[in-house]
Amino acid sequence: MTTISAPTGAAHARILGVGSYRPSRVVPNAELVEAIDSSDEWIRTRSGIVERRWATPEETVQMMSVAAARSAMERAGVEPAEIDCVLVATVSHMRQTPAIATSIAAELGTDHPAAFDISAACAGFCHGISMASDFIRGGSARHVLVIGVERLSDLTNLHDRGTAFIFADGAGAVVVGPSETPGIGPVVWGSEGERAELITQNVDWLTWGTAAEKGLPYLAMDGNPVFRWASFAMAKIGQEALDRAGITADQLDCFVPHQANMRIIDALARSMKLPESVKIARDIAEMGNTSAASIPLALDRMIAEGRATSGETALFIAFGAGLVYAAQVIVVP
Numbered sequence: 001m002t003t004i005s006a007p008t009g010a011a012h013a014r015i016l017g018v019g020s021y022r023p024s025r026v027v028p029n030a031e032l033v034e035a036i037d038s039s040d041e042w043i044r045t046r047s048g049i050v051e052r053r054w055a056t057p058e059e060t061v062q063m064m065s066v067a068a069a070r071s072a073m074e075r076a077g078v079e080p081a082e083i084d085c086v087l088v089a090t091v092s093h094m095r096q097t098p099a100i101a102t103s104i105a106a107e108l109g110t111d112h113p114a115a116f117d118i119s120a121a122c123a124g125f126c127h128g129i130s131m132a133s134d135f136i137r138g139g140s141a142r143h144v145l146v147i148g149v150e151r152l153s154d155l156t157n158l159h160d161r162g163t164a165f166i167f168a169d170g171a172g173a174v175v176v177g178p179s180e181t182p183g184i185g186p187v188v189w190g191s192e193g194e195r196a197e198l199i200t201q202n203v204d205w206l207t208w209g210t211a212a213e214k215g216l217p218y219l220a221m222d223g224n225p226v227f228r229w230a231s232f233a234m235a236k237i238g239q240e241a242l243d244r245a246g247i248t249a250d251q252l253d254c255f256v257p258h259q260a261n262m263r264i265i266d267a268l269a270r271s272m273k274l275p276e277s278v279k280i281a282r283d284i285a286e287m288g289n290t291s292a293a294s295i296p297l298a299l300d301r302m303i304a305e306g307r308a309t310s311g312e313t314a315l316f317i318a319f320g321a322g323l324v325y326a327a328q329v330i331v332v333p
């Protein structure tokens, strides 16, 4: 029998550099409250959101991705030609096909890498981190660019009380590459498809094709069950990610959860009994919920502000439409 060569990869993988892009237009709560009969105070108390960023027409999914990716590559010290794979986590690329990853890869000047999109909603970036780590350790790629990007303002119904103040825009990116020591812990991920209707596009594209007069499809969410699920079930997932990485909460330096609601962030930290010493990302106050972009945006900010430093450990937990989730411990680049 003929045998074929098996792929061989690096011993370990780690994040080499982070970059992000924040859209220029700041949208305070005051701008949204009238259409949803709400108040700045209600939004702040219930969600922790003070303002968010919405992209201008020029700040496209492609443009924001390229800006975040260039910054990540520069900080990683990795040239575009060294990127073997581009993964883009997004739900707001408006074409069914092709994936936006290919045109982003081309604009970045990469050398024809594998490039495709990940559809795992707010957890897409953490899915990408896990895939990148496995590709590098399995020998399929040496450097992987993982981008989380959204323009959720395009998919938001400004008259929907449950979502109008939540969703926002932005991009974050990392370069993942080979490492001599472990830099990305085992992923804990999964799905609960029986609860798919809790967060969903209000109408599928096929139906929308014959109902164009009703306006663009938008994201619809049954917020309270999602809130309860995220606050309780995700703490167990986070704990499992710590356990599988072989560290305790005392050994954790930073907590960078998906930025969905400040009360969810606080509930997770409480349930997981994170000590006071753990630095917690709270980017949601200024950025709202940017879905797949929220974790790299928040991590980049913590690094820029000197709150997260190279070599520290950070726990990612992401969850969202599907329902889907993914968590892992990483080492800060």
Ligand SMILES: CC(C)(COP(=O)(O)OP(=O)(O)OC[C@H]1O[C@@H](n2cnc3c(N)ncnc32)[C@H](O)[C@@H]1OP(=O)(O)O)[C@@H](O)C(=O)NCCC(=O)NCCS
Pocket: 036, 037, 038, 039, 042, 043, 046, 047, 122, 161, 162, 163, 165, 199, 221, 222, 223, 224, 225, 226, 227, 230, 260, 261, 289, 319, 320, 321
């Ligand atoms: C949306 C969310 C902030 C709402 O907070 P909540 O505490 O669950 O609030 P509820 O939906 O139970 O509503 C509580 C009350 O506020 C009212 N309310 C709802 N939206 C409101 C708004 N925008 N402004 C003012 N009042 C509002 C409701 O009518 C209800 O009033 P009632 O008590 O008189 O019936 C919260 O559910 C949430 O953050 N969910 C998860 C969001 C999320 O993370 N989604 C993405 C996952 S990736």
